[in-house]
Amino acid sequence: MKKHNFSAGPSILPQEVFEKSAQAVLDFNNSGLSILEISHRSKDFVAVMEEARATALELLGLEGKGYKALFLTGGASMEFVRVPYNLLKENGKAAYLDTGTWASGAIKEAKRFGTTEVIASSKDENYNYIPKGFAVPADADYLHCTSNNTIFGTQMHSFPETNVPLVCDMSSDIFSRELDFSKFGIIYAGAQKNMGPAGTTLVVVKEDILGNTGRNIPGILDYSQHIAKDSMYNTPAVFPVYTSLLTLQWVKRNGGVTAIEKKNNEKAELLYNEIDRNPLFTGTAKTEDRSKMNVTFLLKDEAYTEQFDKLWKEANISGINGHRSVGGYRASIYNAMPLESVKVLVDVMQEFERTV
Amino acid sequence: MKKHNFSAGPSILPQEVFEKSAQAVLDFNNSGLSILEISHRSKDFVAVMEEARATALELLGLEGKGYKALFLTGGASMEFVRVPYNLLKENGKAAYLDTGTWASGAIKEAKRFGTTEVIASSKDENYNYIPKGFAVPADADYLHCTSNNTIFGTQMHSFPETNVPLVCDMSSDIFSRELDFSKFGIIYAGAQKNMGPAGTTLVVVKEDILGNTGRNIPGILDYSQHIAKDSMYNTPAVFPVYTSLLTLQWVKRNGGVTAIEKKNNEKAELLYNEIDRNPLFTGTAKTEDRSKMNVTFLLKDEAYTEQFDKLWKEANISGINGHRSVGGYRASIYNAMPLESVKVLVDVMQEFERTV
Numbered sequence: 001m002k003k004h005n006f007s008a009g010p011s012i013l014p015q016e017v018f019e020k021s022a023q024a025v026l027d028f029n030n031s032g033l034s035i036l037e038i039s040h041r042s043k044d045f046v047a048v049m050e051e052a053r054a055t056a057l058e059l060l061g062l063e064g065k066g067y068k069a070l071f072l073t074g075g076a077s078m079e080f081v082r083v084p085y086n087l088l089k090e091n092g093k094a095a096y097l098d099t100g101t102w103a104s105g106a107i108k109e110a111k112r113f114g115t116t117e118v119i120a121s122s123k124d125e126n127y128n129y130i131p132k133g134f135a136v137p138a139d140a141d142y143l144h145c146t147s148n149n150t151i152f153g154t155q156m157h158s159f160p161e162t163n164v165p166l167v168c169d170m171s172s173d174i175f176s177r178e179l180d181f182s183k184f185g186i187i188y189a190g191a192q193k194n195m196g197p198a199g200t201t202l203v204v205v206k207e208d209i210l211g212n213t214g215r216n217i218p219g220i221l222d223y224s225q226h227i228a229k230d231s232m233y234n235t236p237a238v239f240p241v242y243t244s245l246l247t248l249q250w251v252k253r254n255g256g257v258t259a260i261e262k263k264n265n266e267k268a269e270l271l272y273n274e275i276d277r278n279p280l281f282t283g284t285a286k287t288e289d290r291s292k293m294n295v296t297f298l299l300k301d302e303a304y305t306e307q308f309d310k311l312w313k314e315a316n317i318s319g320i321n322g323h324r325s326v327g328g329y330r331a332s333i334y335n336a337m338p339l340e341s342v343k344v345l346v347d348v349m350q351e352f353e354r355t356v
Numbered sequence: 357m358k359k360h361n362f363s364a365g366p367s368i369l370p371q372e373v374f375e376k377s378a379q380a381v382l383d384f385n386n387s388g389l390s391i392l393e394i395s396h397r398s399k400d401f402v403a404v405m406e407e408a409r410a411t412a413l414e415l416l417g418l419e420g421k422g423y424k425a426l427f428l429t430g431g432a433s434m435e436f437v438r439v440p441y442n443l444l445k446e447n448g449k450a451a452y453l454d455t456g457t458w459a460s461g462a463i464k465e466a467k468r469f470g471t472t473e474v475i476a477s478s479k480d481e482n483y484n485y486i487p488k489g490f491a492v493p494a495d496a497d498y499l500h501c502t503s504n505n506t507i508f509g510t511q512m513h514s515f516p517e518t519n520v521p522l523v524c525d526m527s528s529d530i531f532s533r534e535l536d537f538s539k540f541g542i543i544y545a546g547a548q549k550n551m552g553p554a555g556t557t558l559v560v561v562k563e564d565i566l567g568n569t570g571r572n573i574p575g576i577l578d579y580s581q582h583i584a585k586d587s588m589y590n591t592p593a594v595f596p597v598y599t600s601l602l603t604l605q606w607v608k609r610n611g612g613v614t615a616i617e618k619k620n621n622e623k624a625e626l627l628y629n630e631i632d633r634n635p636l637f638t639g640t641a642k643t644e645d646r647s648k649m650n651v652t653f654l655l656k657d658e659a660y661t662e663q664f665d666k667l668w669k670e671a672n673i674s675g676i677n678g679h680r681s682v683g684g685y686r687a688s689i690y691n692a693m694p695l696e697s698v699k700v701l702v703d704v705m706q707e708f709e710r711t712v
Contacts, residue, residue, distance in 0.1 A: 001388055002388055002389075003387075003388040003389055005389055005393055007393065007394065007395050008395070009395070009591070010392065010393055010394060010395060010396060010591065010594055011393055012393050013390070013392055013393055017392075018381055018382060018390045018392065018393075019382070021381055021392070022378045022379070022381035022382045023378070025374055025377055025378035025381060026374060026375070026378045031359075032357055032358055032359040032672070032674075033358075033359055033361055033674070034369070034374045036366065036369060036373075036374065036377070036552075036553040036599065037361055037363065037366055037367055037368050037369055037374075037553075038363065038366060039363050039364070039365070039366060039675065040366060040554065073429040073430050073431065073434075073555065073593075074429050074430050074434070074576060075429065075576075075590045075591055076590070077575065077576045077589070077590040078429075078430070078576050080574075080575075080576070081574040081575075081576060081577065105575075108575070109574050109575060109576075112572045112574055190591065192591055192594075196392075197392040197393075197594060197595050198396065198591045198592065198593055198594045198595070199429065199555040199556070199593030199594070199595060199596055200555070216468045218436075218437040218465050218468055219433065219436075219437075219461075219464070219465060220430060220431075220433045220434050220436070220437060220465075221437065233433070234431045234432070234433040235365070235366065235431055235546065235548055235554045236554065237429075237554055237555035237593060237596065238366055238548075238553060238554045238555070239553050239554070239555060239595060239596070240555055240593065240595070240596075243392065316388070318388075318389070319395065
C-alpha cells in the first residue's frame, strides 16, 4: 500500500512519473534499450534534454528573456561554489542573506573566494523568521538568498528590490508558485524536492551577468561552458534529467505554476489552520514567514510524542519527523503531495486531540 | 526485441540490473515508496550506500588497506578539478600522462592550479598507442594517468613504478580486470561504463595522501569532507548509486573481477582475431596497447560503409559508430556485454566478407 510520504527530500513525485520512469528503465521509447544504457548523445536523449531545458524556462515565464536553463550535477552545494566562481570578482564583494542551514553553507563557501558580507540574519531566533528591512550594498557583485528554508519551515514571500544580480537557491520551492522570475540573475535548485529524483540540479542563468570576474574558472564549474555545450559539457545525469522532464510535463499538463500554486495554498492553509486550531500543537515559524512547502510544528507537551507517533504511523504516514535543529514535526507538502494526504494528516491530528 | 548495445557510454548493464532497478522505482524493498522518493538518510538507503562503498573496496581488494570509497557526483570531469585541489600543493608540481581526449581534459584543468608537467604523450600518432619508457619526476605531487582511452581504443597494460601518488581515471575499465590496486593513491570512475547509469562517480582514495596542499578547498570538492560524512556530504545521487550497487553485486555473484576478466579476455580475443583475420578490416590501436573494453576498427575501403552499416543494423546491433576523432567503428564490450552479442558482430563481419 502506497504511503503518504511527507519526506523533506528526496520526496514525493507524481505516481505517473514513477510509472513512466520505471517503464523507461526497461525500455525507453520502444527503442529496445533501457534509458540507463543509451548514449547521452543519442537523438532521443538530446530531445529529452532540450525539452527539459525549454519546459523549465517556459514554466518560469523566462523564454526569450536572455536566460539559459542547465541541468548540472553536484546539488545545491556545488552551486554554493559555482556562484562565487562565476560572479564574485577578484577583490569584489558578495552579499548574502542568512536564513538557515543551507544559506549558511552557501556563505561559508563564498568566503573562500573573497569578501562576503552577511547583510541580514535570523540566526538569533534559530531561523524562525525571514529578516526584513535590510539594505543591499550597491557595490556588491551579487546578492544571494534562499527562497525556502526546508529545515526551519520559513519562506521568502517577497524579494529585495536591488540593482545587483539576485541569486536564489530555490531548491525546495521551485515551480511551486508564481513569481516575477525575471528579477533573478541565477536561480538554482537541486531536483529532489519539487522536480525529480536526486542527482541533477536545475540552474537558470541570465547570460549577460557572466564573464566579469577575471577568474580562471575550472571548465565544469563555468556556467558559460555549460551554456556553450547545451548542458552537455560532460555526460549529464541521464535518468534524473529524464524523470525531471516527466515531472515538468506533469506540472505543465496540470495548469502550470499558477494552478499548482493554488493547490499548494489550499494544502498549506488546511494544515496551518489545524496547527493553529488544535490546542495540542504549535507552529515553529513566525506566521508571516511560514513556508507553504515545509510545515514545521511541535507538540506543546512532548510527553504525548509516543501517542501521536503511533497514530500517524497507523495512518500510513511517513517522513514527518522534524529535523534535529528544530525538533517536533515537519510535513513537507511539495507539488506532488495530494490534498488527500494532507487531509489524512489533519484527521490524525484531530483524532489525536479526541483521544488524549 | 533487445538490441546488442555496443555503446561507449552510458552503456549496457546486466539485464537483471535493469529489472531490479525498474522495480525499485515502483516500490523499493516493499517499503510502499519509490526509491526516487525516499530520504537519503533513511535506514534503507544508508545501507545501500554502505554496501556499495564496501563492495567496491572488496572487488578491488582494498579492504583494510587505508582506502575509502566514495560515490560522488560530477563525472570524471569533476575529478579533473578535485584531484589538483586535493593533491597539488601551492607551488607544487603535477605530472600527467597524455593518452587521449580525456587525459588532455584532465591536464587542462590541472594547469589552472599550478605547474603541470606532461611527462609523455601519444598525441603525435593520434593517441593510437600508450607511451612507454618515460621517467616520473620524483618531486611531483602526483602522477595522473588514464587507464583506458575510450575514444582511441587503447589501454594501459602496465603502470609506472613510482613513489609519488598514482592517480588513475579508470572510468572505462573499472572492475574489468585484476590489478594491484594498492599501487594507486586515487582511482576514480564515472559510473556509466562498467558500473551503473550516468550520475555518480566512484572515487577510491588512500586517506594518507590527503591534507598536504595548503589550499582552501571548497567543501564539496574536498575528499576529506566527503570521507568524514561517509559519502553523504550532501544528497547523493540515490538512484544511480543504488543501480551501481546492483551491478557491483552482479560482478561479485559472478566470480568477482577475476572471473569477469576471463570473460572480457575471451570477448576481446574473439573480436580482435576477426579484425586481424578479415581482409576488409583493420584495427586502429597499436596491437600491444589494444583496449579490451573499446575495440576500434576501420573498413580498409570506406566505399563499403553503407553495405556494412546495413548488415549490422539488420542484426539488431547498435552503438558501434566510431568517435569522430578516429572514424570507423568502435565496439564497446564492457563487463555486461554478453559473449553472444560479440559473436553476432563477428558473424556480421564474416557475412559482410562473403557478400562484398
